[in-house]
Amino acid sequence: MTHSQPVLSLTVHDIAFGGKGVARHDGKVLFVPFTIPGETVTARVVRQKKNFGEAELVGVAEESPDRVAPACPYFGSCGGCSYQHIAYPRQLAIKAAQVEQTLRRVGKLAHVPMRPIIPAPHPLGYRNRIRVHVANGVTGFFAHGGHHLVDVEQCALAAPVVNKALRDLRHAGVGEGDYSLRAKGGGPYFEQTNPEVTRELLALVEATARRGQALLADAYCGAGLFAKKLAAHFETVIGIEENVSAIEKAQRATAPHEHYLQGDVGAHLGEVLAAHDAARTTVLLDPPATGLDARVTDLLLANLPAEILYVSCNPGTLARDLAALSRSYDLAAVTPLDMFPQTAEIEVLAHLTLRDARSEKLSS
Template sequence: MPGVQPGEQVVLEVEDLSHSGEGVGRWQGRVVFVPLAVPGDRVRVTVVEVKKNYLRARLEEVIDPGPSRCRPECPSFGSCGGCHIQHLPYECQLQYKTGRVRNSLERIGRLGGIRVLPALGMNHPWHYRNKVRFHVMLREGRPALGLYAPDSHTPGYWVGDGTRCRILDRELNELALIIDHLLGQYRDELLQGPAPLISHVTLRRAVATGETMVVLAAGGGRPRLGKLAAELAGTGRVTTVVQQTAVLPGREPDDGRTRTLYGRGYITDRLGDLVFRISAASFYQVNPVQTRVLYEKVGEYAGLTGRERVVDAYCGVGTIALFLARQAREVLGMELSSRAVADARQNARLNGLGNASFLQGAVEKLLPRLFRRDGGPDVLVLDPPRRGCHRSVLETLARCPVPRVVYVSCDPGTLARDLGLLAGYGYRVVEVQPVDMFPQTCHVECVSLLERPASSG
């Protein structure tokens, strides 16, 4: 665009929100992305990046606020990268997420006319997170807990400033303050050269039992970490403390070694009448209230009568598998993480569910072997990571049809891509239900039901 350079200021109207929660406007025919702007805003912005088809800009002034703008609850909103859309009323957040799912299906999956239900929200969409991962950064010469600013590796939020995170469990907020104080007390022991010995601190709380885990990401220094672990044990707020070595880029989470510094090395939680053991590297949903909502929708879509054979791919610690095992003839879980599989097997024993078993390995390798050896299941649950299913998993379903597939996704883009491929393989997308697992952020979980008529293919 001739004449438009970074640093130039323009005034524009915000028309929409992007998939990442940025305001979207137009200037001389080009799309402009403006963080912290909402639809209906008239804003003055500074151009920070010029591309061929779009601009990126920094919000300088809201000249006229849009009707959907509200005051954020958290004073750190905008400087902290933990939340994206606190400046939208919660009902507007749910509408945005429903629309985002529908638009992704149409634009990415080429799936028009799919039934997308309104997103299921929370009665109280605050203090819901049972897990947080803080960075340990130097602040005035001492190690301190914080979170990065949006799209950066610079501090945007410091625990020590006393602002409680509005989406984090209240007990974890208080524990974070204690740990931040202890890091200052152990400054000399924890500093090695220009960086702290500990790179991250992860806090995880089982809300139903009150058990709490602290994970210290550090490459060594066991004696010094042992002192810190003993201090944490003395607070009466911590069930277990675990040291986890750094994971190399591209490796799976359980490729990092763990060492228990205090307690059992795991915590237990309850979901309804089920008990779950959770280790440091195991995936477990971060919103306990909405997890129950999500799993009940999975159970509804699975439509079990007690006669079905179910496969739960990407099963983690077995939460969905065990949730369904009570209504199924048998359930087989598949998971890459060896530690998560160990937890899943232990969880099956804890809950007395002998009809649930688990295999460790990559789903794209295990699923074809299962079909060749035993034939396909009656119901397949897919709950992949954010990147979606491996292409060969979907190709296996093309060759070996499953009558009913329940797809759980945390990313509408990869969900739409995969559902589009499955539709091309003869599956019918019956319905998609968004579930708001992450209020105040742009993220949304979805449960989708697909059926494969016997005559397809």
């Protein structure tokens, strides 16, 4: 179903998660990549599903004023980026609107206290690591919408030192496989990929966390990024993380009041919260994209720590989890951060405070 399909004229009215433009034809939603809301484009349907279709962009008849020339010659064929055709301020506006809409629609949150999105100081050349694949004589990334590799000499998102590692890899004539190319060291555990926006996130978390609290429980703590940054503000800090190497790294240089537990957050968080005064406890959550297990949400609602800082890389699962937590918590602020410019990925910090039971009684 490609060239046999007619070329349609479509008006793009939104951008969906994942970065594709949303248009309508014959009452059905069509997703068209590399478009911008407000544009009129020509496109051809390449996949039909029951409730929607996928189309490929043929041409742009009426361009958005925010359309720009992509920085990278592989844009459109390489699957790594979705937004290089969009001026950076518009990318930021699209991401901020998606967060707010998702929290309203999926999270059913009537009031979403959005704060301005924090931009990346450098929207290109920011990644401190990339994962490239070598197969059939090709070194590069998976193609947009496909499983074959696109041969990539340089990645516009990678820091110069990472691109040097890519050049070295290409010249070394290595065997087939996956290669993680890093700016420095690192280990077999999660690390943030954009150091500049990570600094912004750390500063925001530090400025947001309540002072005078006894406990910081850093759930999904990795190698202790947040726990270590915030340790000076708490009497006790406890990090929980399942990755053994990350926990070993976190434990390498600790203050006396800083502790790390290796294992599942669902298995450890309950005993940590039960052993401390909930009114003086702050919980920081930074789960993987799947968000919180129902068990973790239940533990939070059973123990009611005074404050929750939720760092999310997936607005959809964040919305689901905030909907559950909104039974006992008020959403104080939602701040998107552009950790991954040129891509459709969005990072968010949500600040929740325990709803005051007395004020609820007074108002009822």
